[in-house]
Amino acid sequence: MNNESVIKSRFEENGKVFETGAPVTGAVSIENAVAVGFGDGSIRFFWPDNDPLEVQAHSGAILSIASSNDGVITGGQDGRFLKISTNAEVEEIYNFGTRWVDNVAAYESMVLCSSGKNVYIWSDENDKPKILEHQSTIGGIAIDQNGRRIAVSCYGGVTLWRLEKNKWKSSKFAWKGSHGKVGFSPDGKYLVTTMQENELHAWRIRDKASFAMSGYPSKVKSFTWAGDNPYLVTAGAKEAICWPFDGKEGPKGRKPLCIASGGQQNATFVESLPGEKAVFAGFRNGMVLLSELSEHPNDVLIQNPTGSEVSNISISPDRSHILVGDSKGQILWSPLWEQ
Amino acid sequence: MENSSSQVPVTVLTGFLGAGKTTLLNRILTEQHGRRYAVIVNEFGEQGIDNDLVVDADEEVFEMNNGCICCTVRGDLIRILGGLMKRADQLDAIIVETTGLADPAPVAQTFFVDQDVADRTKLDAIVTVADAVHLSTQLGEHHEAEEQIAFADVVLLNKIDLVDQSQITGVKDRIRKINPYTKIIETNRCAAPLEEILGLNAFSLDRVLEVEPDFLDSDHDHEHDDDVTSVSFVSDTPLDLEKFEKWFGNLLQTHGQNILRSKGILDFKNEKDRYVFQGVHMLMDASPMGPWPEKSIRNSRVVFIGRKLETMNLKEGFESCKSD
Numbered sequence: 001m002n003n004e005s006v007i008k009s010r011f012e013e014n015g016k017v018f019e020t021g022a023p024v025t026g027a028v029s030i031e032n033a034v035a036v037g038f039g040d041g042s043i044r045f046f047w048p049d050n051d052p053l054e055v056q057a058h059s060g061a062i063l064s065i066a067s068s069n070d071g072v073i074t075g076g077q078d079g080r081f082l083k084i085s086t087n088a089e090v091e092e093i094y095n096f097g098t099r100w101v102d103n104v105a106a107y108e109s110m111v112l113c114s115s116g117k118n119v120y121i122w123s124d125e126n127d128k129p130k131i132l133e134h135q136s137t138i139g140g141i142a143i144d145q146n147g148r149r150i151a152v153s154c155y156g157g158v159t160l161w162r163l164e165k166n167k168w169k170s171s172k173f174a175w176k177g178s179h180g181k182v183g184f185s186p187d188g189k190y191l192v193t194t195m196q197e198n199e200l201h202a203w204r205i206r207d208k209a210s211f212a213m214s215g216y217p218s219k220v221k222s223f224t225w226a227g228d229n230p231y232l233v234t235a236g237a238k239e240a241i242c243w244p245f246d247g248k249e250g251p252k253g254r255k256p257l258c259i260a261s262g263g264q265q266n267a268t269f270v271e272s273l274p275g276e277k278a279v280f281a282g283f284r285n286g287m288v289l290l291s292e293l294s295e296h297p298n299d300v301l302i303q304n305p306t307g308s309e310v311s312n313i314s315i316s317p318d319r320s321h322i323l324v325g326d327s328k329g330q331i332l333w334s335p336l337w338e339q
Numbered sequence: 340m341e342n343s344s345s346q347v348p349v350t351v352l353t354g355f356l357g358a359g360k361t362t363l364l365n366r367i368l369t370e371q372h373g374r375r376y377a378v379i380v381n382e383f384g385e386q387g388i389d390n391d392l393v394v395d396a397d398e399e400v401f402e403m404n405n406g407c408i409c410c411t412v413r414g415d416l417i418r419i420l421g422g423l424m425k426r427a428d429q430l431d432a433i434i435v436e437t438t439g440l441a442d443p444a445p446v447a448q449t450f451f452v453d454q455d456v457a458d459r460t461k462l463d464a465i466v467t468v469a470d471a472v473h474l475s476t477q478l479g480e481h482h483e484a485e486e487q488i489a490f491a492d493v494v495l496l497n498k499i500d501l502v503d504q505s506q507i508t509g510v511k512d513r514i515r516k517i518n519p520y521t522k523i524i525e526t527n528r529c530a531a532p533l534e535e536i537l538g539l540n541a542f543s544l545d546r547v548l549e550v551e552p553d554f555l556d557s558d559h560d561h562e563h564d565d566d567v568t569s570v571s572f573v574s575d576t577p578l579d580l581e582k583f584e585k586w587f588g589n590l591l592q593t594h595g596q597n598i599l600r601s602k603g604i605l606d607f608k609n610e611k612d613r614y615v616f617q618g619v620h621m622l623m624d625a626s627p628m629g630p631w632p633e634k635s636i637r638n639s640r641v642v643f644i645g646r647k648l649e650t651m652n653l654k655e656g657f658e659s660c661k662s663d
Binding site: 021022023025038039040060061063077098099100102116117136137139155176177178196197218219327329 | 392393394395397399401402403412414415417418419422423425426427428453454455
């Protein structure tokens with residue numbers, strides 16, 4: 001969509017655009033870089049001051065990426081679970097053969113991944129992984145803020161694993177249907193999942209009280225937390241839908257805030273701006289907006305439509321840069337603030 | 340919706356264990372030089388598939404929307420097809436091998452129900468490999484065998500060197516009774532021309548226009564209650580759109596579970612376009628397909644494949660849709 005009449009945003013004017021040719025499948029912050037995983041199995045590190053560094057890691061797409069305390073961990077369609085340092089050293093943690101490594105997560109020196117119905121956990125003392133079994137293929141995994149609990153979503157709900165006296169004990173949060181991505185609220189009190197249906201599901205962990213957040217015109221592929229409230233910010237609609245999670249009951253019976261309303265198409269990725277009451281929303285046509293968490297938000301255009309779905313938005317650890325990646329492999333890497 | 344050229348075709352291979360699915364798969368993979376395939380195999384599958392992109396899957400059948408029958412889908416397919424679409428290399432096709440006892444309906448329904456799957460891939464055809472020696476027995480003993488024939492766009496009647504001509508005729512009659520519009524290819528060691536197996540576009544609505552089964556009203560005399568059969572009807576009198584929608588919608592709602600597949604071309608009164616539909620259980624694709632070609636006979640034709648069709652008053656229902 002190189003329409004010359006399009007007015008470039010400040011971010012497009014000041015930033016660099018990279019055409020990588022491979023879909024952006026995920027990104028994560030590490031040290032002072034943003035590490036991006038691609039559909040051709042490569043990883044690229046983007047730094048505020050240096051040129052990006054490309055590392056060929058997997059054959060086939062990278063399915064999941066997370067940062068551990070000494071490198072990025074990735075799971076791929078080649079069945080490999082890898083750790084990649086910011087100076088391009090690649091270490092194979094495990095090889096699952098023809099089974100995909102669908103999800104990865106890390107907390108300090110503990111790394112874990114899922115392949116098929118199992119979660120595999122490596123802690124520093126042990127070379128052999130601890131295996132947590134589930135009834136169906138795992139949709140998502142998340143570790144809480146203290147590294148003491150692991151949430152695993154699959155068909156039928158979430159299994160919450162707690163580390164007690166060096167043993168992982170499970171408790172089930174059931175809800176009919178297929179659950180994908182899972183996350184803890186920042187205060188660790190709620191679990192949230194995206195569902196195969198066009199909705200999200202949440203549980204209050206204390207009493208397992210659960211509720212659905214529905215009404216979306218498409219699948220919710222992305223969510224994040226923003227503001228002090230906090231708000232659960234979600235993709236899947238023409239606006240970023242933000243559910244308030246303050247108070248005893250969270251969003252139960254309350255209306256969400258709808259922000260970033262300038263998109264013509266459904267949002268496919270959302271990310272918060274750390275330290276600010278603001279949210280980035282990327283849309284199916286490639287447009288990206290920055291919007292305020294308020295009843296009457298101002299929207300700022302970050303990226304004009306590119307024609308391809310926004311598949312990632314990441315902020316560099318020093319908050320100096322924004323990275324926008326899409327499903328065709330275009331990357332916008334731009335200073336976030338006026339210089 | 341994306342345009343169809345950007346959708347990767349998906350061929351589904353069904354058939355009982357030992358019928359020859361792996362043989363067919365390996366033929367496809369070795370004979371199609373220079374084309375790039377992903378093969379999704381199941382955990383019980385035979386080993387030895389010769390391809391660099393083989394994905395292991397568990398056949399996970401999911402109920403969506405609180406267990407609505409028509410929303411039973413293959414969750415693993417949604418995940419794997421989504422994952423394959425993240426690859427940088429363009430795939431020419433995807434082949435899904437199912438276990439011998441798989442019901443093809445959730446596979447087909449996945450392509451109707453999941454928007455992401457429908458945007459990026461399209462169901463090309465369901466190809467069923469049948470063992471000419473054992474099919475007749477299997478049909479009597481397993482619902483799944485009947486379903487695999489009922490859903491098949493192509494039946495590869497394999498191992499015909501092991502049976503005589505009268506047995507072949509017998510088993511073909513049996514197949515035709517279940518599914519009069521499937522294409523039957525007789526083979527040994529699955530040696531069929533690949534263009535008759537791949538790239539068929541059998542689920543596209545244009546292909547419904549080519550459907551010319553024997554439009555016979557099946558007789559139900561000798562059938563067991565649970566047998567899969569088919570019926571078809573023709574009307575030279577144009578149909579009334581409103582009456583048809585009401586009857587058909589109600590029919591799928593009440594009997595969709597027993598109607599495995601339905602297809603039809605419809606001539607509505609005062610409409611210049613042909614209407615075409617095809618359905619799997621309660622899910623249906625329907626669309627006007629442009630004006631009737633000159634010199635063609637304008638009439639309405641419908642086919643149903645399913646169980647207990649005789650309890651649905653299909654003939655009366657269809658007749659009642661005729662315009663006054």
